[in-house]
Amino acid sequence: MLIVGVSGSPRNQATEYVLGQALDLLGQKGFETKLWTVRGKSIHYCMHCNYCLTHKTCAYQDDLQELYDLLSTAQGISFASPVYSGGISAQLKTVMDRTRSILATDKNFFRGKIGMGITVGGDRAGGQELAQMQIHTFYLMNGIIPVSGGSFGANLGANLWSKDTLEGVKLDTEGLTGTQKNR
Numbered sequence: 001m002l003i004v005g006v007s008g009s010p011r012n013q014a015t016e017y018v019l020g021q022a023l024d025l026l027g028q029k030g031f032e033t034k035l036w037t038v039r040g041k042s043i044h045y046c047m048h049c050n051y052c053l054t055h056k057t058c059a060y061q062d063d064l065q066e067l068y069d070l071l072s073t074a075q076g077i078s079f080a081s082p083v084y085s086g087g088i089s090a091q092l093k094t095v096m097d098r099t100r101s102i103l104a105t106d107k108n109f110f111r112g113k114i115g116m117g118i119t120v121g122g123d124r125a126g127g128q129e130l131a132q133m134q135i136h137t138f139y140l141m142n143g144i145i146p147v148s149g150g151s152f153g154a155n156l157g158a159n160l161w162s163k164d165t166l167e168g169v170k171l172d173t174e175g176l177t178g179t180q181k182n183r
């Protein structure tokens with residue numbers, strides 16, 4: 001069973017670190033895992049040109065194509081986002097918006113896959129829960145079965161506090177425990 005982690009951070013810092021930790025834990029449980037990141041990628045945002053509705057592919061053949069190939073074989077997905085302006089990053093939002101082209105070909109592309117969420121904010125309560133809900137809303141809209149860690153620690157998923165640094169997120173031991181609880 002393949003679980004694909006998608007980091008929505010343009011940096012190799014807290015979000016990518018936490019996602020890596022979560023995937024390592026899943027690997028120890030016997031899952032095959034792959035981490036894909038927006039970092040360093042060329043990704044055009046959706047222009048609502050509707051090219052995909054008639055051509056069944058996106059007008060922009062950029063670095064997102066490799067993610068679509070990965071997602072097509074995944075049974076599990078873990079979107080991870082830094083909190084930007086109280087919600088998910090523009091980069092992760094673009095990943096979501098651009099799936100319009102794969103959904104134009106197969107509206108059941110995501111149906112039945114399992115979805116988890118990870119968010120990392122610089123502030124302790126800087127919008128992590130809203131960012132989680134944006135991730136879970138995408139899951140619900142596409143037939144992805146959302147999972148979390150449930151009560152006592154990771155209610156909506158793993159939400160972390162980085163104090164804006166990689167070192168800071170490593171000190172958020174309570175938040176990191178949330179990655180163990182996502183199930």
Ligand SMILES: Cc1cc2nc3c(=O)[nH]c(=O)nc-3n(C[C@H](O)[C@H](O)[C@H](O)COP(=O)(O)O)c2cc1C
Nearest residue numbers: 013014015082083084085086121122123126162164
């Ligand atoms: C444009 C921008 C907006 C941000 N907005 C928020 C915010 O609303 N709430 C918050 O807690 N942190 C905010 N941050 C801080 C980041 O969430 C934090 O530094 C996080 O660790 C970044 O993830 P990274 O280390 O993986 O890059 C913002 C950072 C940037 C660059």
